[in-house]
Amino acid sequence: MKRDVRLATFLLWAVVISVSAATAWQVWSARKRTLAEIDTNNLNLAKALNTYAEGIFSQSAMLLLGVSERLETEGAGPQNLRRVQLLVGRQEQLLNQLDGLCIVDARGDWVMQSTANLLAVAGSAERAAYFVHHRDNPSREVFIGSPVRSPSAGAWVITVSRRMEDRSGKFAGVVVAALGIENFLRPFGAIDIGSSGAISLATTGGQLLVRYPYREQDVGRDFSRSPNFLRHYADTASGTASFRSTLDGMQRLYAFRKSDHYPVVTTVALGRDDALLAWRHQALLTLGVVAALLAAMAAGGRRLVVNIKRRISAEASLLAAREDLLKANRRLELLAAEDQLTGLANxxxxxxxxxxxxxxxxxxxxxxxxxxxxxxxxxxxxxxxxxxxxxxxxxxxxxxxxxxxxxxxxxxxxxxxxxxxxxxxxxxxxxxxxxxxxxxxxxxxxxxxxxxxxxxxxxxxxxxxxxxxxxxxxxxxxxxxxxxxxxxxxxxxxxxxxxx
Known part of the structure; x- marks a missing residue:
């Protein structure tokens, strides 16, 4: 009968452990599927936003190409500069992110600016990164520079520039387009990324250009030496990762995509807690149902074991009484066969x-x-x-x-x-x-x-x-x-x- 108790207890524990293990595996698998779906959605969103950024940079590059070729062939005379000014005005209607355009000569002096907000871009051109880059680099590709801030309007812009050359192929200056960060961020803000999500655009060298939600202290921040950047971004065209942000310390799920044409990378990040909220609710519901089922099963199993033990106890009492009776009979037989004084056989x-x-x-x-x-x-x-x-x-x-x-x-x-x-x-x-x-x-x-x-x-x-x-x-x-x-x-x- 004790074997029945052990068997019932073993079966009860086997069921409890099996159901618990199956539930844990199901919950863990659901979590993995949720994370995989989040990574896929984030990657798709990163690709879409990357296409959006490429489109803006491509339009800016086409504008810079047209302006630089016109100036290189027709010169920078007053009449030609007026035509360029008209061209920029029409382009601003097509490219909302364009805040203006300026032209800098080979000495670093500004030749033209479409708006007064670009004084910071043109006035210090000889020290600007875009000017130094084009002066020292013969490449005719566009250069995406660090964000700069207009001292008059207080607005931040991203500079996209192109080198100009004279007829002999020497450096003749720079054409710079200024893309307003505020207008750049507007489409990002229309995307639901939760209360702790983030969308950013950075250079492949690790300099932050645009980030939503916007924080002024993050503009132009350099994280090229960050362990997260070196581990996940440095040598990969696209991918997913999970780590704690060095900007705000928030744990997020990241998906990033590097542009095929420009040295920029688009990143979409969702807060881990927000991303797993639906899974967590479902997991708690599943665990609650299974826990209630196991509790009912354990109560029934315990009652079964108690009943078996009671039956065993009753049978043990009967066996003990029978054994006592047999012992008494054996003692009587022994007394009948034994000499009381010596303890020898009688x-x-x-x-x-x-x-x-x-x-x-x-x-x-x-x-x-x-x-x-x-x-x-x-x-x-x-x-x-x-x-x-x-x-x-x-x-x-x-x-x-x-x-x-x-x-x-x-x-x-x-x-x-x-x-x-x-x-x-x-x-x-x-x-x-x-x-x-x-x-x-x-x-x-x-x-x-x-x-x-x-x-x-x-x-x-x-x-x-x-x-x-x-x-x-x-x-x-x-x-x-x-x-x-x-x-x-x-x-x-x-x-x-x-x-x-």
Missing amino acids: RRSFDEALTLECRRAAREGTAVSLLLFDLDYFKRFNDTYGHVAGDQCLKAVSAVLSNGVKRPGDLVARYGGEELAVILPNTDLQGARSVADLLLERIRALNIPHRASPHGRVTSTVGAASLQGARAQEGERQLVEAADLALYKAKESGRDRAMT
């Missing part, structure tokens, strides 16, 4: 055992021997020391005999009064005589004083007899008489000895 047990051993000897063709012990002058001992001492003496001698025979079939019994008997199955007469001598020596070794005996101590006389094979069949009486006769002869010979 006369009844002796008679039964002797009959069985004689039949076995006849059946198997072996020998069976009998030793009869009689304590010498035991009546005098009782008269001298009292019956209590006599009982103690009888117990001591009985213990010597019990300890002296070790084989399972040997039996020591109280034959009557001070007479003790030892049945020795499968033992011939010579072996019985050896056992008798050994036991006599151990009785002497007790050294129990007996001043009424000629020997001065308690001694015993032994008669030994043996029957062999078929002669033992129903020969128990003959065996007892032979041992008794030998005992009589030993007494006649002076006692304290064994005779056959």
